[in-house]
Amino acid sequence: MPKFARSTSYVGPKSSQQRRGQVRYATQTEANAGTSLDVAISPATLDAAVDALVADASTTVKGKIRIATDAEAVAGVLTTVAMTPHTVGLVAIAGAPLASETLAGIAKLATQAITNTGTDDSAIVTPLKLKTNLTTPPAIGGTTPAAGNFTTLGATGLITGGASASITTGAVALNLGADASTGAINIGSGAGARALSIGNGTGATAVSINAGTGGLVGTTTGAGTVAFTSGATLTLDAVGVLELNSTTGAIGIGSDADAQAINIGTGAAVRTITLGNSTGATSIVLDSGTGAINIGTNAIAHTVTVGNGTGATAIVLDAGTGGINVGTNAIAHTVTIGNITGATAVNVNSGTGACAWTTTNGTFGLVTGTGAINLGTDAAAKTITVGNITGATAVNVNSGTGACAWTTTNGSFGLVTGTGAINLGADAAAKTITIGNITGATAVNINTGTGGSTYTTTNGALALVTGTGAINIGADAAAKTITIGNGTGATSVVVDCGTGALNIGTNAIAHTVTIGNGTGATSVVIDCGTGALNIGTNAIAHTVTIGNITGATAVNVNSGTGACAWTTTNGSFGVVTGTGAINIGADAAAKTITIGNVTGATAVNVNSGTGACTWTTTNGAFSLVTGTGAINVGADATDKTITIGSATGTSAVAILSGTGNVTVTGNLAIGTAAKQLIVHGGAATDFIGTATLVAGTVTVLNTNIAATDRIFLSRDNLLGSPALGHLIYTINAGVSFTIDSYTAAGALANTDVSRVVYFIVRQS
Numbered sequence: 001m002p003k004f005a006r007s008t009s010y011v012g013p014k015s016s017q018q019r020r021g022q023v024r025y026a027t028q029t030e031a032n033a034g035t036s037l038d039v040a041i042s043p044a045t046l047d048a049a050v051d052a053l054v055a056d057a058s059t060t061v062k063g064k065i066r067i068a069t070d071a072e073a074v075a076g077v078l079t080t081v082a083m084t085p086h087t088v089g090l091v092a093i094a095g096a097p098l099a100s101e102t103l104a105g106i107a108k109l110a111t112q113a114i115t116n117t118g119t120d121d122s123a124i125v126t127p128l129k130l131k132t133n134l135t136t137p138p139a140i141g142g143t144t145p146a147a148g149n150f151t152t153l154g155a156t157g158l159i160t161g162g163a164s165a166s167i168t169t170g171a172v173a174l175n176l177g178a179d180a181s182t183g184a185i186n187i188g189s190g191a192g193a194r195a196l197s198i199g200n201g202t203g204a205t206a207v208s209i210n211a212g213t214g215g216l217v218g219t220t221t222g223a224g225t226v227a228f229t230s231g232a233t234l235t236l237d238a239v240g241v242l243e244l245n246s247t248t249g250a251i252g253i254g255s256d257a258d259a260q261a262i263n264i265g266t267g268a269a270v271r272t273i274t275l276g277n278s279t280g281a282t283s284i285v286l287d288s289g290t291g292a293i294n295i296g297t298n299a300i301a302h303t304v305t306v307g308n309g310t311g312a313t314a315i316v317l318d319a320g321t322g323g324i325n326v327g328t329n330a331i332a333h334t335v336t337i338g339n340i341t342g343a344t345a346v347n348v349n350s351g352t353g354a355c356a357w358t359t360t361n362g363t364f365g366l367v368t369g370t371g372a373i374n375l376g377t378d379a380a381a382k383t384i385t386v387g388n389i390t391g392a393t394a395v396n397v398n399s400g401t402g403a404c405a406w407t408t409t410n411g412s413f414g415l416v417t418g419t420g421a422i423n424l425g426a427d428a429a430a431k432t433i434t435i436g437n438i439t440g441a442t443a444v445n446i447n448t449g450t451g452g453s454t455y456t457t458t459n460g461a462l463a464l465v466t467g468t469g470a471i472n473i474g475a476d477a478a479a480k481t482i483t484i485g486n487g488t489g490a491t492s493v494v495v496d497c498g499t500g501a502l503n504i505g506t507n508a509i510a511h512t513v514t515i516g517n518g519t520g521a522t523s524v525v526i527d528c529g530t531g532a533l534n535i536g537t538n539a540i541a542h543t544v545t546i547g548n549i550t551g552a553t554a555v556n557v558n559s560g561t562g563a564c565a566w567t568t569t570n571g572s573f574g575v576v577t578g579t580g581a582i583n584i585g586a587d588a589a590a591k592t593i594t595i596g597n598v599t600g601a602t603a604v605n606v607n608s609g610t611g612a613c614t615w616t617t618t619n620g621a622f623s624l625v626t627g628t629g630a631i632n633v634g635a636d637a638t639d640k641t642i643t644i645g646s647a648t649g650t651s652a653v654a655i656l657s658g659t660g661n662v663t664v665t666g667n668l669a670i671g672t673a674a675k676q677l678i679v680h681g682g683a684a685t686d687f688i689g690t691a692t693l694v695a696g697t698v699t700v701l702n703t704n705i706a707a708t709d710r711i712f713l714s715r716d717n718l719l720g721s722p723a724l725g726h727l728i729y730t731i732n733a734g735v736s737f738t739i740d741s742y743t744a745a746g747a748l749a750n751t752d753v754s755r756v757v758y759f760i761v762r763q764s
Helices: 028-033 043-053 070-075 085-095 112-117 127-135
Strands: 688-692 697-701 710-717 726-732 736-742 755-761
Touching (some): 710 726
Antiparallel strands (some): 697 736, 710 755, 726 736
């Protein structure tokens, strides 16, 4: 059943301003009167009643008013109409004068066409029209470009000039291509023939041309010439190859007429200087005027080689009446002509002039290897004289294992004694006895059977000198003991060598080489000059042992200012001393000791058994640095105690980490009396601090706070709070956290103004 029996009939309480109920619509008269409070007004009735209810406006009464027309506004005679901004503008324009260069007034805005033409002086150009005119044709200055002066001129596109240009800089640099872009900079790259000038010759003017990995290339075509002229020094330096080449013309160095020296390869660096090549008929010509031609004449000992031993290579030394001098300077040396190889021949020819071999106090030797030495063996009758009868002139006749024979036509001459002794200079007179010589491959053999071969001197020295020849003692294939020197008194044995090697036990037979002995204070000293001292450096895998593990044996490896390096490729390096200490750099000198390196998978293991492993510095810092690798201390699976730092004085231990954590997998215990946990506070990002409640709440800014953090709260000062509440916190992760004080009924305790102490712990 409907709420009302008849939908068109309703009888209920009368409505008022305080309650809903029955109401009727006002008549037009009631609406115009505006006095009834118990009737409703419809929109149509209200529209008609407005005119009656609202009075016309005047200069003293607010009310309704009509808007003036444009004509009424311009006429300006009515006082009962209102002006809009539009009509006010009409009135202002109608009464204002036209603007001119001397009078303010009204003016029209120029169109784009008027702006581009530039002939109308009565229109105003807007910024947009001016910008459009400047960024599109025509050019600045009208259809005919005029000159322009600019403080700064910039362009994002191509700048093209059709005539010459002069750019002056004053005291400011002129930069072309000063940005970091990769576009090419071309100067004079057009196809016209022209001269390009860079720089000038005034004062300290400098020209620098720099290039990166793209190189610096200078090219001319046709008959163009490249000329560099320097008023001071011209230097050409290159890290790589420096070449001077010419495809069709000669290469001239010092081809002008200036009397200055020409130096090639005179810098103080070790280098090979090559002149010429071995192609075809290539030749080298060395000319000089009245000055000398010097080859290898500086004051350094070296070998000067002229020519080579290939094929039919020949050396021709010619001279005029000045003569040819070989080894004629006043320095004692050996002059060798020819060699002992194969069928080498040496011809010394003399015409009608004398051929004289003269020595002052030295010896004269003819050495031919296995070849015969012939003096005057041709078929002409002559007298051959060897030596002379003047003063203490001596003649020595030496031979090797072959016979020493003086031969005549009918007989021979020999020194033969059978079983008797052969004495040379055995009388009591002091003298020099020379057997053999030091030239070429001369050999002197002194052989004995089962009897001894003894060289005895009273106080004089015994010297074996062979020049460049070898000295062999006991070099035959028989097993024997060879003893040099003795163990009496201050007897010493000195084995020296020059630039050649000193070899002991270097033959290809496996044996033991012993230097020195283990008796008393016996010492072994192995020294070298600026060359390297190598022990076991050949390319054979073997064990090199220095020192032993007996008693107080000590091994000292010292290095001055040079590095002391122990290097293995893939093998291990071990320092083992039994129960003795291992000291590295333990003296009192300040130094840097480096163990291991930062290359690849290099590993350094420091192991300690039941004994302590101690790293000690006095005042210096101790650092473990591994790059991105982990630092593990005691990380193996063995139970142990690891101690870092000490409890002495002001000793401190700092454990630092970046964005990573310092992780403790066991319990973190403070096991010493009077020690505590110290946490940094005071900064807005710290996890410990204080905050004061205002009307029961406070927000603490902290960009480090996380949603899962746990905050422990307590009070340290009431600050006059008449009543306290229960402390509750709310976290806004990454921004702040809020502390609220609530009553037991769950309302905010706005009388709580106490100071709260907080401690934040992060849950993992």
